[in-house]
Each structure stands twice: as structure tokens, then as C-alpha cells.
Amino acid sequence: MNVQDFNILFVIWRECIEALLVVGILNAWLSHRPAQEQRTGRIWLWSGVAAGLAGALVLAFLLLTVGDMLSDDAQDYFQTAIVLLAAGLIVQMVFWMRKHGRTLKKELHASLTDVADKANWLGVFTLAALAVMREGSEAAVFLYGTMAGISASNYNALVAALIGLAAALGTYWLLQLGSRVLSWNAFFRITEVMLLFLAGSLLLTGIDHLISLGVLPPLSARLWNTSAILSDNGMLGGLVSGLTGYRARPVLIEVLVFFAYWTIVLWFLSRPRALQTA
Numbered sequence: 001m002n003v004q005d006f007n008i009l010f011v012i013w014r015e016c017i018e019a020l021l022v023v024g025i026l027n028a029w030l031s032h033r034p035a036q037e038q039r040t041g042r043i044w045l046w047s048g049v050a051a052g053l054a055g056a057l058v059l060a061f062l063l064l065t066v067g068d069m070l071s072d073d074a075q076d077y078f079q080t081a082i083v084l085l086a087a088g089l090i091v092q093m094v095f096w097m098r099k100h101g102r103t104l105k106k107e108l109h110a111s112l113t114d115v116a117d118k119a120n121w122l123g124v125f126t127l128a129a130l131a132v133m134r135e136g137s138e139a140a141v142f143l144y145g146t147m148a149g150i151s152a153s154n155y156n157a158l159v160a161a162l163i164g165l166a167a168a169l170g171t172y173w174l175l176q177l178g179s180r181v182l183s184w185n186a187f188f189r190i191t192e193v194m195l196l197f198l199a200g201s202l203l204l205t206g207i208d209h210l211i212s213l214g215v216l217p218p219l220s221a222r223l224w225n226t227s228a229i230l231s232d233n234g235m236l237g238g239l240v241s242g243l244t245g246y247r248a249r250p251v252l253i254e255v256l257v258f259f260a261y262w263t264i265v266l267w268f269l270s271r272p273r274a275l276q277t278a
Contacts, residue, residue, distance in 0.1 A: 003242030012164030022131035048128030056136025086145030220252035
């Protein structure tokens with residue numbers, strides 16, 4: 001498994017866990033309702049999950065269809081845009097979970113209580129569908145963006161995605177056990193750091209594409225060469241590059257974008273949580 005396959009596995013794993021978290025909260029809430037409400041609510045719940053999956057698959061199909069319809073030059077621009085969009089969505093996902101993670105269960109329960117009181121189970125359907133479609137759509141964009149930037153094997157990507165899904169189910173089960181070793185809080189803190197590094201790597205990949213397309217100037221010749229220490233073409237260096245955006249021979253615009261990205265991210269993360277959730 002190469003670094004791109006690992007990135008696919010990791011993002012699918014994380015996206016699936018977020019979707020499972022919402023669906024799990026909805027299902028747990030229904031288990032405390034009267035028997036008749038449980039049966040009705042679960043029909044709407046799993047119908048919503050199915051609708052969300054269908055919506056994500058439609059988006060994936062549209063991405064592939066549009067990409068194939070474009071000319072070679074237009075396809076390069078389209079794929080570069082998807083790479084940059086994938087980077088933005090990953091950052092947005094991290095910030096969204098920081099904002100809603102602690103209150104997500106309370107917010108969902110409040111919405112569900114209102115739904116049950118009004119006997120309007122469409123709300124359960126909508127919550128489940130939006131949660132699954134949101135995570136599925138982000139995963140579809142990431143998959144397309146990752147594979148657009150490399151000569152990737154569809155088979156390997158599919159295997160990595162399926163492993164990510166299986167790993168998500170296993171991780172969710174462990175987290176539900178309430179283990180002191182693997183808590184929800186620790187899980188999100190660790191994976192958000194990994195995701196932010198991955199988003200930075202995708203951002204630099206997009207910048208590299210824009211330079212090769214002549215959209216952005218490199219602003220300089222190669223500033224330095226650390227290939228003797230860690231080459232980004234080697235096995236270890238390629239892994240570090242794919243996970244963090246490391247460049248052994250960067251040009252000025254890559255360095256500027258890298259530092260600008262982390263300055264903005266660290267500024268946001270350093271803000272008091274009350275301001276982040278305002």
C-alpha cells in the first residue's frame with residue numbers, strides 16, 4: 001500500500017466514523033422511545049442513511065462524468081480545482097467538529113425530541129440523510145482529488161476505501177465501549193492533527209499543478225535541496241511528502257503557501273473554544 005492508498009484509507013475511515021457517530025446518536029435516542037415509535041423511527045432513520053449514500057454516489061458519478069467530458073487541458077484545470085476543494089473540505093471538517101463535537105449529541109437530541117413530539121419523522125430522515133451525504137460527498141471529492149493528482153490504480157483505491165470503512169466500523173465499536181484508552185475526545189484530537197497535515201499536503205499538490213499549468217509563478221528557482229537528507233522521491237520521503245506536504249526542493253511560492261496555511265490554521269486553533277463556536 002503506497003502513501004496515496006493510505007491517505008484514502010485514512011480519510012474514508014475518519015469520514016465514516018463521523019457519519020456513524022451521528023447515526024449512532026440517532027439510533028441510541030430511538031432505543032429509549034416507546035416500541036411503536038422505535039419501529040417507525042428506525043424505518044425513517046435507515047431510509048435517510050440510504051438516501052444519503054445515494055446522494056454521495058450521485059456526486060461521485062457526476063465528478064467522473066464531468067471529468068471524462070472535458071478536454072485534456074480543461075480536465076487538468078478541473079482536477080486541480082478538485083484537489084484544492086478536497087484540501088478545503090478537510091480543513092472545514094476539522095473546524096466543524098471542533099465547533100460541534102462537544103454539543104452534537106445534545107443538539108441532535110433536542111431536534112429529535114421536537115420531531116417525536118410533532119410525530120414528524122421526516123426530521124429523523126433528514127438528519128440521517130444530511131449526515132451521511134455530507135461525509136460521503138466529502139469522501140467522494142477527496143477520492144477524486146487524490147486520484148486526479150497521481151497515476152492511481154482504481155482497484156487499489158477501492159480496496160483502501162473498503163479497508164477504511166471496515167476500520168471505521170471497528171473503531172466505532174471500540175469507541176462505543178467507552179474504553180479509557182480510546183476515548184472520543186482523544187480520537188478527534190489525534191486525527192484532526194493528521195487531517196490538517198494531509199490538507200496541507202493536498203494544498204501544495206494543487207499549487208504544484210497550478211505552477212505546471214502556468215497559472216501561478218514559482219517566484220524563484222529551487223531555494224534549497226535536502227534530498228541528501230530526505231528525498232521526496234524515496235520511499236520514506238514520499239510517505240512524509242504525501243502526509244505532510246514536505247518538499248525536498250521547494251520554490252518560493254510553495255514555502256509561502258505552506259507557511260500561510262499553517263499560520264492561519266494555528267491562529268484558528270489557538271483561539272479560545274468559545275470564540276471558535278460563536
